Amino acid sequence: MRKLCVVLEDREVQDNPYKPEMWRIVRRYPLTNDVNFFQARSVDVDQALRMNYLPGQFVMASVLGEGEAPFSISSTPSRPGLLEFCIQRVGTLTETLFSLKENQTVGLRGPYGNGFPIDKMEGKDILIVAGGLGAAPLRSLLLYVLDNRDRFGDIAYLHGARTPGEMLFREEFLQLKERDDLNCLLTVDKDDTGQWPERVGMVTDLFKELGGIDAKNTYAAVCGPPVMYKFVMQRLVKLDIPKHQILMTLERRMKCGVGKCGHCAIEYLYTCIDGPVFTYWDVLHMKELIGKGVSSDVIA
Amino acid sequence: MILKMKKEDLSAFLETVKEWGELWGPTRKGERVAFERVEALSQMDLKAARTIIPPKKLLYPPRFTMFDFDDEGYVERTGDVPNRILFGIHPCDIHGIQIMDTMFLEEYKDPYYAERREKTLLLGHSCIPDEKCMCFATDTEFIAEGFDLFFTDLKMFYLVWVGSSRGHDLVRMKPELFSRDIGKDDILNYTEYRKWKTSQFSANADFTGMPDIFELGYDSSILDELAEKCLSCGQCTMVCPTCNCFNVVDEVELGSVEGTRDRFWDSCMFREYSLVAGGHNFRDKRVDRLKLWYTHKLQAYIGEFGEPACVGCGRCVATCPVDINVVTVANALREQEVGK
């Protein structure tokens, strides 16, 4: 049996792992054309404070009568009480979710998945690479490392979006550029506003601005569209970051979140309990993914 | 603990244990053999090699309600499961239930499965292998644990293995039917029985080295050829004792905010299985779906637990209309040739 490089956290066992608890939407506003920011607080206040999670974990969210789907958490456990999500309107569940108003309730259960291996990442340099909606789980990690700034080495945040209007948390990230303890590099493929103050180009173009990195002492976390993975992985491997220190999060269909329904299986791994954060080394063993976002030429 | 029982006493024994719960056993109607609720031993067919659907249907029904909901939230629906005594279950199926137990009872215990499992007593019975049985290749032709009672038919007698304290409680309901008087002849009879059973298999099944053969043959065109024949009907997954995949949907009452959250058997052979919102499908191609199923049964599970997730029951062999099953797939991969 191959061992995962990621350490699984102890999970709290509930009586019925499928039972959603009710959470109230306290804030909701658009981040981009089709992505909304949701902030939720548990109807049961104690529950809100008990909710503990790791960056990179996800919850199963239910809309009464519509169904349930996984969503990664965008907030950080270092700021407890509220859960935040950025959700793209892509299907029937999210369409109904977008019809809900503030003060209405949704069902939530979790957190699920392994999350980022924070224990191992402490003391190391952190390189975060986000593309498009990939910023959703990576914002959690970024805020977490910034809130615990003295426990990490150098931190770089690279974020690419198609246009300025499509960059999630644009204003928040632009403000982060002012911090001198973070190297925040933002880029868009195309500036259709003429007022974009930052880089124009691919996210991989940002690598040349990184300067020298202490590769063996670096953890990289990547999330983005499949096409981005291919090129970003090539760069990271070229930089000599060990493959077991390159972390990526995968998305799959899920009906349970707790390793029962089978949908998220990739060979012997369940994305919901063994992931969604996998090391690049893990992913290289997933034959099913070769040629589908994972390039086999990196193996050679 | 192994006891002895006269064959003609079985009927009386089952009559007695019915006090504990519903009696279920394999029944036959034409070609259809199925576990059904029965009133007496006489309604059962203990010679049938296999039922169409494994006993998982009692522990995990094809479709059931998990929650009732209204605008206040979700209320779990459990507690409506009767006590059942499942008689006549074969070693392969008991092995199958053990695999299901690992899946559902260990991490994040599934309360629906747990309740049914708790309320179902498993009374195993020895079997007569047919040409589709391949439990010899999965090392599941005998069973040492996982049942409450197990009856081995030695023509004149039953040897009865007591596998749990609850099984023992059943024995204690009618102790006069059982004897501890086991002699040399019984041991010889049992040894003969094992030899006889082992000699009965004729399926051309061999799963040795499958994890590596799968790794080597993962991209071979053999699997594409099989996928071309696959109807994606999902029957293989429905009849498999170790297939546990499910889908979940919400249903609402007409004109109301109340409804139910229902769960039903799903299949990785269906296109919808790996479809995510937005329309991306991780396994749009049939061959990728076949690869998932067969790597799960014959490769991934071995890597994880040291044994295949196939218990050799032969149901996929007896069901797939186009002859895609663990035997044909394993042999095709091994020989790099699709058989007739």
Place this chain on the structure above:
Amino acid sequence: MSSPKIGVYGFTGCAGDQLMILNCENQLVDLFGATEIRSFSMAKSDNHEGELDVAFVEGSISTEEQLEHLKDIRKRAKMLIAIGTCACWGGPQAMKLEEGGFEKRYKGVYGNAKITVSKAFEAQPVDAFVRVELKIPGCPIDKSEFLGAVSKLVAKRHPYLYRFPVCAECKWKENPCILWEGKFCAGPLTKAGCGAVCPSHNMPCVGCWGPTDDLNVGAEYNLLKEKGYGPDEIVQKMKKFGGAGVAKLVKEIKPTAKEKEANK
């Protein structure tokens, strides 16, 4: 919850789906209570043709007049749902789709008789002409599948219909596989939703729910040929209810490796 304005319309078909709605007995009062039925000629005479939240359309479209009416309904309806296999796929009257020769067949039936109704054309499913938000197939539709979908719509939720083949439901009922026994069964090509009613009575599936969205027509064809059925019979039976869902696929059936070998 405001009740949605609903219209129910019928075109070329047997009106069995509308009848099935009226046959909802216990739930019929709920249905009329939860919705505002603006137009339903089969059920009432006081009909108002205006804006609709949901239009249910039964039957295939086979004349110019029907087409105009359909376009009018589409214009007035926020959502259009095809009900029954004729509306969804064309039904038996569309079994010759993709084969051509409509004029000849028409002449064969009507000769030189003077036709006073609107000009007819090859029957086609509703979505051949207008956008359709949802298909609820069946011959006729299944009460619980229909009411389940309507309940979701009234609650402003998305209906969920099984997308997999009827074989799944057939196995849930623990029936032996009819195809395995060598008999003609259209199960693998047919959407679930009926509860596998025919195979549960030891009758093969004829495909009346119409096709799933994942057909391996070639595999079914080759299998049935192996079982001794003639190519014409197989294709005809596949097209009986499959209509627009299988017409093109049937044309693309490729010979098996074995046949290719034999032809060499």
